[in-house]
Amino acid sequence: MDHFLYKTGVLHAEDVPLAEIAAQVGTPFYVYSTATLTRHFRLFQEALAGTNHLVCFAVKALSNVAVLRVLAGLGAGMDVVSGGEYRRARAAGVPGDRIVFSGVGKTRDEMALVLSEGIRQINVESLEELHVLSEVAHGLGATAPIALRVNPDVDAKTHEKIATGRKEDKFGVPIARAREIYAQAAHLPGIRVVGVDVHIGSQLTDLAPFEMAFTKIADLTRELRADGHTITRLDLGGGLGIPYTRSNETPPLPLDYGAMIRRVLGDLDVEIEIEPGRLIAGNAGLLVASVIYTKPGEGRDFLILDAAMNDLIRPAMYGAHHDIVPVLEAQAATEQRPVDIVGPVCESGDTFAKARPMPPLDAGALVAFRSAGAYGAVMSSEYNTRPLIPEVLVDGDQFAVIRARPTFDEILARDTLPTWLAS
Structure with missing residues (x-):
């Protein structure tokens, strides 16, 4: 059992709509209950x-x-x-x-x-x-x-x-x-x-x-x-x-x-x-991401997200399965079609799911990876100079960012030039 449930058609973390967190924090992010x-x-x-x-x-x-x-x-x-x-x-x-x-x-x-x-x-x-x-x-x-x-x-x-x-x-x-x-x-x-x-x-x-x-x-x-x-x-x-x-x-x-x-x-x-x-x-956390593009392909269609393997490496490393659901609940009669759900990293391994049945989703739609609380954020990296994503903690009807997304200036400031390249 977890505390991530649909209420009035919107997926919530306890009493907080995930769309509200996304609007304030931006995607992708981890959220814990x-x-x-x-x-x-x-x-x-x-x-x-x-x-x-x-x-x-x-x-x-x-x-x-x-x-x-x-x-x-x-x-x-x-x-x-x-x-x-x-x-x-x-x-x-x-x-x-x-x-x-x-x-x-x-x-x-x-x-x-x-x-x-x-x-x-x-x-x-x-x-x-x-x-x-x-x-x-x-x-x-x-x-x-x-x-x-x-x-x-x-x-x-x-x-x-x-x-x-x-x-x-x-x-x-x-x-x-x-x-x-x-x-x-x-x-x-x-x-x-x-x-x-x-x-x-x-x-x-x-x-x-x-x-x-x-x-x-x-x-x-x-x-x-x-x-x-x-x-x-x-x-x-x-x-x-x-x-x-x-x-x-x-x-x-x-x-x-x-x-x-x-x-x-x-x-x-x-x-x-x-x-x-x-x-x-594990089941106390979700990874929430946005759809960047829907892309038709030869024999398969792709759902391209703003989350990537550097944010959640378990599918690429272990072939792990995560249920992926829309934040806005699909109607029961909505037809689902198989799509490959992928991220923007320049590797074919940046694939979260293949031929996963999903309802139609447009650019900007939010999706949530269930059971992402364990070995998610702790194994993330800044591969492709993608900032580590925020972590958010929810308690009832309140939430707080407990790890902020670094700025690119903060990321670049960690690198230093040797004296012979500094001039």
């Missing part, structure tokens, strides 16, 4: 109610500080994968003891940053990283609370580019080596073992891979405790999928996910950390 963010976060809280747990929002899904402030106010922790994301979480008012630092390539500077300013836990991805973290922590006179990310060799049955739990993936340490590495961690200066971490991928639409991975982690936890380690937390990552179409996708509900966690891990007396991103943010 506070009510949807709130509802989806609370679904996870309800799913784990009665257990010792922390829901950490995966900042990589949607990192705007205003959105993070909304979630922090609801009690969310944060899962970050870079020093920059850590700074965003802190800027949103999240204390260090509610931030988990993940990621396969942490630098010494990033380690020093989080150890100096406060961190709940660092999820270590390799033996090499563990030794570097020990050196950094010892040098600072600090202690790093760690969980080792274990690769359980479970195929998440998701897109090739977002599967992370198979033995051929770059993430974590092989589960067969986990006890050996934990034994080393126990004797390293500046290191305190607190838990085990696992994350097998994103956009999972079946609970079976989760259950297989969590079962392996439960067995490992018992073995580690038998070895003398104090394991108080299990970080289960994120990955629960969302329906990108309104017809045939039925991912598991958070309540079912929570019930499975209790069944598999409930006897271990551990704190559960989960790190959802997509399910909280």
Whole structure:
């Protein structure tokens, strides 16, 4: 469920007509619903109610500080994968003891940053990283609370580019080596073992891979405790999928996910950390664009928008589907015809949909990409010197720009000429 509904024939974000935002902000833009963010976060809280747990929002899904402030106010922790994301979480008012630092390539500077300013836990991805973290922590006179990310060799049955739990993936340490590495961690200066971490991928639409991975982690936890380690937390990552179409996708509900966690891990007396991103943010955001041209072609017609692959790269990168709907609701009897929906970037890959049935739309008409809140704005770029597009947050009948569109003067001012070209 989301809070983007047609009212009197116009698509609204909560109680704000999208056409009103477009008139003030210009297109394209992202818009997020506070009510949807709130509802989806609370679904996870309800799913784990009665257990010792922390829901950490995966900042990589949607990192705007205003959105993070909304979630922090609801009690969310944060899962970050870079020093920059850590700074965003802190800027949103999240204390260090509610931030988990993940990621396969942490630098010494990033380690020093989080150890100096406060961190709940660092999820270590390799033996090499563990030794570097020990050196950094010892040098600072600090202690790093760690969980080792274990690769359980479970195929998440998701897109090739977002599967992370198979033995051929770059993430974590092989589960067969986990006890050996934990034994080393126990004797390293500046290191305190607190838990085990696992994350097998994103956009999972079946609970079976989760259950297989969590079962392996439960067995490992018992073995580690038998070895003398104090394991108080299990970080289960994120990955629960969302329906990108309104017809045939039925991912598991958070309540079912929570019930499975209790069944598999409930006897271990551990704190559960989960790190959802997509399910909280995905359906909480739209990308709104304008039609520039309608263009008839040989054997196909094109709808050319002012949004492009640099604004929403998921279709070009993953072949991802987004429902695309007119902001002005089409009449039920309106005939729809297949069109290729494309952007203005000078690449054939700048295609959002092929042969997508759409009602007739003229230049200037507004369209909305549904389920664009996760991995949309965060993956955008200024390719073709196209400015990053605004982000807008709606709360009831009010809205605010939470990231402004830069001017071309601001973009060009970032470039500098060397002295030999300056004259």
